[in-house]
Amino acid sequence: MGDPLQELASLEAAVNEHTKVPSLEAHHALYDVEREVAESIARAAQCTATVDLVVGARAHHEAMTRALAEAKQQVVLACPWVNRLALDEVRDQIEGAVASGVLVCLLWGMQRGDSLDEETKRFLGRLAQHPSGGRMVAAERPAVSHAKVIACDHDWLIVSSCNFLNSGPDRTTDEVGVRLTSPPPRVEADPNDQRTAPSHPISEILRWVRDIMPDFRLRARIIDSPALLGMSERSQRAPTVDTILPPRLDLNDQMRQLSTKLWSREWRQRVAQLRRQLEAARPVAIPVRDVEHRELFLYALEHAERRLHLESPDVAAAGLSAPVVDALKRARARGVDVRLRYQKREIAGEEGDARWRSLAEAGVGLTTADTHAKLLVCDDWAVVGSFNFLSFAGRGRGELGVRIFDAELAGLLSTRFAST
Structure with a gap:
């Protein structure tokens, strides 16, 4: 499952862009994006726990x-x-x-x-x-x-x-x-909706x-x-929504302006409606399997906006490679609060020491602790589980975690890094 927050932000950006120059092509493009976002939020709602x-x-x-x-x-x-x-x-x-x-x-x-x-x-x-x-x-x-x-x-x-x-x-x-x-969903599915239930x-x-x-x-x-x-396994589908009609560009100037104004307003209302659905679904808990942890780590490095906090017992070259170190410094340079909490550092030698010093000089918080926890906190979501984010590249064995979309829980986990 993708990131419903990021996908919703992409839809909002598309609405802001396409409604500047109304056209049938813009309308159909928005519908394509909206359907994907609506299905993503519906899947997220099934992962509420x-x-x-x-x-x-x-x-x-x-x-x-x-x-x-x-x-x-x-x-x-x-x-x-x-x-x-x-x-x-x-x-x-x-x-x-x-x-x-x-x-x-x-x-x-x-x-x-x-x-x-x-x-x-x-x-x-x-x-x-x-x-x-x-x-x-x-x-x-x-x-x-x-x-x-x-x-x-x-x-x-x-x-x-x-x-x-x-x-x-x-x-x-x-x-x-x-x-x-969480009990399984108990809302009857829409018999006319043939999409696979999450x-x-x-x-x-x-x-x-x-x-x-x-x-x-x-x-x-x-x-x-x-x-x-002995439990119900009925699933709730994406809620049906009213169809947004395309702008009428074949009318006179006054009516065309009114039509495009209403069209733009309906698309903005649709974004607000989807945001309310996503907010109502929280907290969302999505299983993270195997190498997906590493992929989420790399995603967070490039997309974190406010905070990126990582906790892992060991720091090793397999997890904290030179490209990852560079990405951490880039995140810090764009104003992200970047902090690492770990028990011991295994990156040795002159190159390893230089890499570590460069993180400190970039303003990355580095704290040692008696920890075996494995955490990734990125803005308002977090991953908790078995994966050693700072020492493992992600292949060769099974790993399991849970990605939680919940600002309160992400904030609570971030307090572990407060002394950094």
Whole structure:
């Protein structure tokens, strides 16, 4: 999905330009742009969710415990590393969920050579089948994913930076995730509208998790459709709008001026109407997958207008290449508040030091912190998830984040950079 804010701004610019010289060609050009923007906003409206921040290791462990206690049918746990001691923290809760008939699905492993320890394998083996019908399943092979997900049925899920099965709840290093809670749309579709209905963000994320499961037999067990969990999956389409008639250029001067004035006013009203629809849809939560994170980072570098804040535990040449450094300095030069928050810098040598000094000299804020969070804040939207924006180029493993269009949440995340 594109950027509905940017697309709406493009439509507004097109209206301002084309209404200066009314013509049938201008009218049709505006309609082409308007339809694309209307569909983009309708898709965004389908991704509306209640969004809450989950901060710190303890909050993530409490959420995992809650998911295991609340789930009626399935819990999905995706974590690249599984530590036996961390698993012991929730052993009783996992056994309780399985005993109540819940499917607990584990995705693990970031690299192809990763493996589970023998004690974890024995634990999984004991829970592979239960008289209640519940079970805990995990593929024998790694998922080759860096994503961290906790999902409770289709009711809510968390996408995060926290390796909740590799560390305990007392870990003090910063972790940030987002919890999405939203019932699927329940508004009847327009029977005359044949456009494909967009998917709910929780469905999209569960579908992505299912697709990266390396065992096709276990993949089929992951439920990504709310309908299979007894919930409505009806979708709301783009609202129908009145047709804007083209300007009448074949009339006398007075009537032609009146017609073009009304035509221009209707197009400006349409832009205002679309803006109200987008505002009503917020907060919008759009899943971000794999290399899409890098693409959004590069997009933000060129399009940020007020702020561009990045948080990532490591800074390395793969993420902060020379072209990226130049783009950060260009953003700062056009007045953008650019800040980086990180734990350690791996760019070494004379060239790396010079690159780093050039950022400081350009006015880019640089702050070290005990952090494992992965954040991108650009103006009034943000991305939260597993992707290391400052150290990873984006290919070779699964990554998952959520892009949130919400000025209040973006502002809240930006307070983490206030000391820069």
